[in-house]
Amino acid sequence: MRAWPATLAVALCAFAAACISTTRLDTSGLSFSQDPLIGKVVWNDLITDDLAAVRAFYSGLFGWTYDDAGSRHGHKYVLARAGNAYVGGILEVDDRADGKPLSRWLPYVSVDDVDAAVQRTKSEGGRVAVPPTKVNLGRVAAIIDPEGAVIGLARSRIGDPDETSTAPALGRIVWTELLANNPQQAAKFYAAVVGYEPLTAARRGGEYTWLTHRGTRRAGLFENPSSEAEPVWLTFFAVDDPAASAERVQTLGGRVVLPPSPTLRDNTIAVVTDPTGAILVLQKFPT
Missing domain, CATH: 3.10.180.10 (2,3-Dihydroxybiphenyl 1,2-Dioxygenase, domain 1)
Structure with a gap:
């Protein structure tokens, strides 16, 4: 788990880079709740060591298309779509020095206050992988629960994707x-x-x-x-x-x-x- 905080920091930096300008993030396929949807998974990132391989895989499996969201510190980040709706992001990171696999899906859950949730994490025996980070669309962090499972925390300033935006559909x-x-x-x-x-x-x-x-x-x-x-x-x-x-x-x-x-x-x-x-x-x- 020692390599995870650094990897997650890169992931959050890439997520922040993708959110620098709302003009770069096409929200035409999304609608947002006026009230926070506490506990809802509002975003997902795939962290991978082979961007080309997973792009081909998910396109072949689900029919996804991709928007290039640039890079951060040399790490490429793309946004995946199912139809006109975003499914999540894909971040390419370097292989771990110990050779252990690092690829995984990372969900971000909506919380009332990212900083307060991080403090509660520490009080309840969890660890902070990435401290609260300001992005243009809000504030994010990543935590590790007492058993080692990793999850992101998010508070969006424009509201959470509502139930219409995240309605079940093939490939989503x-x-x-x-x-x-x-x-x-x-x-x-x-x-x-x-x-x-x-x-x-x-x-x-x-x-x-x-x-x-x-x-x-x-x-x-x-x-x-x-x-x-x-x-x-x-x-x-x-x-x-x-x-x-x-x-x-x-x-x-x-x-x-x-x-x-x-x-x-x-x-x-x-x-x-x-x-x-x-x-x-x-x-x-x-x-």
Whole structure:
């Protein structure tokens, strides 16, 4: 984890660079809430060590197109679109010195006050990967929870993308879920830091916790099923056929970690990685 703060600092700098001018950020495919949507994932960045490879992969898998958002300290940053709506950003960073994989999706969750949330993070036993940083569209930071999962925090000055902007559609992000070793402690941590109101219910395969705010389900929390896997925030993408999409992942240079099966949420998801090792979940849509 020692390399992550530096990597995340680069990511936030690139995100800031992309937000320097609202004229460079085409918001025609977005509409914004007048009130903060606390707890909602409002942006996602893919951090990767091979920009060309992931551009080809996600274009082939989801049909994405890209807008060049320049570079920061020599690190290229592009914005990905599904149709006319932005899906997220892709940042190319240098390989880690220790050779360990670094590619992953990083969600940013809306909070009431980034600086206060960072202070709550430290009080609850988490760490600050990147301190609060001012960008033209607001303020952002990145934290590491007590189990090591990384997430971004954001407070936008122009409002959060509303439910219309983020409505489920093929090729777009439709859900975010934390795999935690101790779901009860994780729920307590994020309730304190973000303001979530956890709601736990029994489901096939074990208990599942929805991280809600004012009655709206914003993210999920599930017990990590593998002792070998690190706790991580998973990003779900809508596809019409998880099995066919998983096969396409392999032809595009990715890897299938868990194919669809009756025991894996009734054949509705597949867990895969892109060519650089970033994990993602293919979610059947409509369900």
